[in-house]
Amino acid sequence: MLSKYNVITLFPKLFEEWKNTGVISNGLNDKIFTLNTINLREYGIGNYKQTDDAPYGGGPGMVMMVEPIDKAIEKNKAEANIFLTPSGAKLNETMINKLHTYKSINIICGRYEGFDQRIIDIHSDYEISIGEAVVSGGEVPAMFLMEALIRRLPGVLGNSESLINESFIDGKYDFPVYTRPETYKNMHVPDVLLSGNHKEIEDWKKNNLKDI
């Protein structure tokens, strides 16, 4: 399974707090996977470590240059290179399973108006979108993608049963869940969940999975 994650980004600090949080932090401490953030600026060109330039043909914004990313990838080889792009294949469980056939991946985060097409033509094994909305950079999509991948690694989730009924896994959404108090603003937890009858509880859960 996929246990080595490299993220190529202009903003590695964005990942620091996330790496120290919840299942990501636990998995790193337990050495279930490794996660390296690679600062693209270090591969920038010239004294100013330039990584972007104006688009040929004109137009707004800047474009991420091919050479810094090419160098960063050549220096940090992985089995597959994933470029995050709004126009990429939509992330879903089939894609998550496919990506787990690799041991290591590079995730390349775009910014500005996106990547010079040539870096995608040279190195891309996958272009992935996390949804039909555009955000300002690939860093949040990279965290989204990695969390979806990492929570599948054996030992990362405290209770691996959490995965069994998880939304999308069997073509359904998860069932509704409740915790204390039993009544809130006159709304009651379904009686069956308080019954202690395991068979009826399991039946209720199965019958309350929502269709996708």
Ligand SMILES: C[S@@+](CC[C@H](N)C(=O)[O-])C[C@H]1O[C@@H](n2cnc3c(N)ncnc32)[C@H](O)[C@@H]1O
């Ligand atoms: C402002 S966006 C580029 C938008 C570009 N003009 C377009 O419409 O495709 C900058 C970067 O954010 C990342 N990004 C934004 N939305 C994304 C999405 N839905 N899925 C994956 N990456 C996304 C990509 O890495 C992209 O290169």
